[in-house]
Amino acid sequence: MLARQFTPLNRLSSLRIVSSLKYSAFSGSRFLSTIAILEQRDGQLLKGSLSAFTAAKRLGGTIHGFVAGTNVSAASEEAAKVDGVDQIIKVENELYEKGLPEVFAPLVVENIKKGNYTHVIGGHSSFGKSMLPRVAALLDSQQVSDVTTIEDDKTFVRSIYAGNAIATVESSDSIKIITIRGTAFAPDTSTSGSSQIVEGVDPNAHAPAEWVSEDLATSSRPDLATASKVVSGGRGLKSKEQFEDVILPLADALGAAVGASRAAVDNGYADNSLQVGQTGKVVAPGLYLAVGISGAIQHLAGMKDSKVIAAIDKDADAPIFQVADVGLVGDLFEKVPELTQKVKTK
Amino acid sequence: MPPVRILVPIKRVIDYAVRPRVNKAQTAVETAGVKHSMNPFDELSVEESVRIREKKRAPGGVEDICVFSAGPPKAQDVLRTAMAMGADRAIHVEIKDGEDLEPLTVAKLLHKTATEQKSNLIILGKQSIDDDAAQTGPMLAGLLGWAQATQASNVEFGEDGFVTVTKEVDGGVETIRAKLPMVITTDLRLNKPRYASLPNIMKAKKKPIIKTTLADFGIENVKRLKVLKVTEPPARQGGEKVQDVDSFIGKLKELACRA
Numbered sequence: 001m002l003a004r005q006f007t008p009l010n011r012l013s014s015l016r017i018v019s020s021l022k023y024s025a026f027s028g029s030r031f032l033s034t035i036a037i038l039e040q041r042d043g044q045l046l047k048g049s050l051s052a053f054t055a056a057k058r059l060g061g062t063i064h065g066f067v068a069g070t071n072v073s074a075a076s077e078e079a080a081k082v083d084g085v086d087q088i089i090k091v092e093n094e095l096y097e098k099g100l101p102e103v104f105a106p107l108v109v110e111n112i113k114k115g116n117y118t119h120v121i122g123g124h125s126s127f128g129k130s131m132l133p134r135v136a137a138l139l140d141s142q143q144v145s146d147v148t149t150i151e152d153d154k155t156f157v158r159s160i161y162a163g164n165a166i167a168t169v170e171s172s173d174s175i176k177i178i179t180i181r182g183t184a185f186a187p188d189t190s191t192s193g194s195s196q197i198v199e200g201v202d203p204n205a206h207a208p209a210e211w212v213s214e215d216l217a218t219s220s221r222p223d224l225a226t227a228s229k230v231v232s233g234g235r236g237l238k239s240k241e242q243f244e245d246v247i248l249p250l251a252d253a254l255g256a257a258v259g260a261s262r263a264a265v266d267n268g269y270a271d272n273s274l275q276v277g278q279t280g281k282v283v284a285p286g287l288y289l290a291v292g293i294s295g296a297i298q299h300l301a302g303m304k305d306s307k308v309i310a311a312i313d314k315d316a317d318a319p320i321f322q323v324a325d326v327g328l329v330g331d332l333f334e335k336v337p338e339l340t341q342k343v344k345t346k
Numbered sequence: 347m348p349p350v351r352i353l354v355p356i357k358r359v360i361d362y363a364v365r366p367r368v369n370k371a372q373t374a375v376e377t378a379g380v381k382h383s384m385n386p387f388d389e390l391s392v393e394e395s396v397r398i399r400e401k402k403r404a405p406g407g408v409e410d411i412c413v414f415s416a417g418p419p420k421a422q423d424v425l426r427t428a429m430a431m432g433a434d435r436a437i438h439v440e441i442k443d444g445e446d447l448e449p450l451t452v453a454k455l456l457h458k459t460a461t462e463q464k465s466n467l468i469i470l471g472k473q474s475i476d477d478d479a480a481q482t483g484p485m486l487a488g489l490l491g492w493a494q495a496t497q498a499s500n501v502e503f504g505e506d507g508f509v510t511v512t513k514e515v516d517g518g519v520e521t522i523r524a525k526l527p528m529v530i531t532t533d534l535r536l537n538k539p540r541y542a543s544l545p546n547i548m549k550a551k552k553k554p555i556i557k558t559t560l561a562d563f564g565i566e567n568v569k570r571l572k573v574l575k576v577t578e579p580p581a582r583q584g585g586e587k588v589q590d591v592d593s594f595i596g597k598l599k600e601l602a603c604r605a
Contacts, residue, residue, distance in 0.1 A: 134488035142570035209524035216518035
């Protein structure tokens with residue numbers, strides 16, 4: 001590791017860093033270089049994964065993007081247009097299409113070694129959560145998960161205990177691997193950049209596991225994790241039918257994504273993928289409207305960074321009202337349809 | 347399929363229903379005198395292991411269910427609970443009160459343990475509700491070079507030697523399959539953990555706990571991450587409560603302008 005800064009390859013990239021110092025928020029970042037792990041599905045770049053570039057710019061130094069899969073030309077070209085990115089590394093191989101961590105982690109490790117990166121950033125998505133700790137273990141690095149603020153190149157802020165405490169940690173690892181909370185770093189969708197696209201190294205490792213199938217909920221509504229408005233239903237909805245009759249029209253009238261509490265999911269009112277909370281999705285929309293949700297701490301962990309929280313519940317003492325900017329106390333089966341009607345005719 | 351030897355790592359954490367408080371010195375969350383229990387995701391791991399045996403799901407049978415915890419002396423309580431739920435035996439790596447281990451260190455301990463115990467299936471929780479890191483399972487799979495299935499909501503054993511796992515992923519579910527050995531991490535929808543019955547709690551007292559230390563593993567508690575401070579999150583102030591929809595809409599409009 002010590003010899004790293006003397007290799008010709010690195011001297012080259014450190015020259016590049018000087019030119020990109022304008023992106024650097026910190027001093028002492030001369031030898032800093034970040035690889036941002038991007039996600040794609042069927043050749044389409046997942047916009048949410050561009051949050052990794054936003055976080056990388058907070059670090060300063062050179063920024064490379066990484067994408068791999070069956071047909072990743074379009075995705076890499078799109079990523080290459082993000083401002084301030086120095087290079088996109090792509091690996092075209094069917095082996096990586098489904099992001100199986102058993103093969104994707106060794107692939108990322110080889111590309112990290114080749115590029116001598118000091119920082120590796122990926123989203124705290126289901127892919128990032130399963131793949132990056134594997135990378136960290138292979139590189140003997142202690143990952144920092146679900147980072148919400150980058151203070152400097154080694155100091156990161158993350159929430160612990162379901163968001164009931166905020167920890168600031170300093171990493172002493174030579175390769176710092178972090179996953180970031182997407183809602184804390186808006187995806188960088190700028191398009192005036194023109195970085196170079198290069199082929200990455202491909203170890204073509206043996207896969208001890210195989211992908212069988214997937215079943216993804218398709219919806220015309222906005223994506224829960226990135227929506228600007230979310231309407232969430234809880235136990236108070238009492239059944240799947242009533243959840244659909246009451247929550248969906250309001251969400252559609254507002255152009256909002258639909259969320260649910262764990263109670264609503266466990267009782268089968270809503271799909272698992274809609275769960276908001278410590279063990280589900282963490283959202284931070286402009287408006288979060290909680291309907292029939294009492295506000296357990298595990299649920300609050302998933303939504304308390306929303307700009308405006310509104311709640312409708314018949315129990316005036318429900319904990320949700322302690323965090324809601326505005327609360328409507330009343331029977332949701334009367335109040336929500338009335339609200340929906342008034343939003344529609346507005 | 348070979349007989350299954352299951353290793354179930356479990357963690358003692360502050361009970362999920364307790365609201366954690368940051369200590370005065372802002373160095374950590376206050377743990378003294380606070381109710382602790384088994385990490386909820388680990389209860390699912392124990393339950394799944396016991397069900398695999400009870401329902402005879404593994405064609406080769408289940409030879410052993412060993413629970414493991416690295417923690418303070420009181421971590422024995424959660425090991426006893428797991429044995430009352432049906433685990434056969436336990437390994438306790440004793441750590442001093444107030445100390446904790448980073449996921450990478452735990453993964454290294456488990457790597458050695460799995461090798462020594464000849465485990466071929468390791469079932470962990472997807473994350474612990476204290477540190478919320480969600481790392482130990484995939485790290486362990488990486489160190490062992492095994493297949494992994496994270497956030498499992500369904501696990502099936504086939505006659506063909508494959509274990510098929512449905513995983514909860516962003517936007518839905520994904521199914522993968524692999525032959526043993528493998529690492530599985532559990533998600534909420536996998537099962538409903540049982541309560542230990544009084545006779546089983548009594549029986550669990552007779553089951554063996556092997557006591558070890560980090561030194562026995564030749565592993566030191568190296569901290570790669572230094573905690574600089576721990577603070578309370580900024581508190582939200584509850585706003586106004588209204589009784590009718592019109593005032594609700596009015597207030598929302600007002601808030602939308604401010605936001």
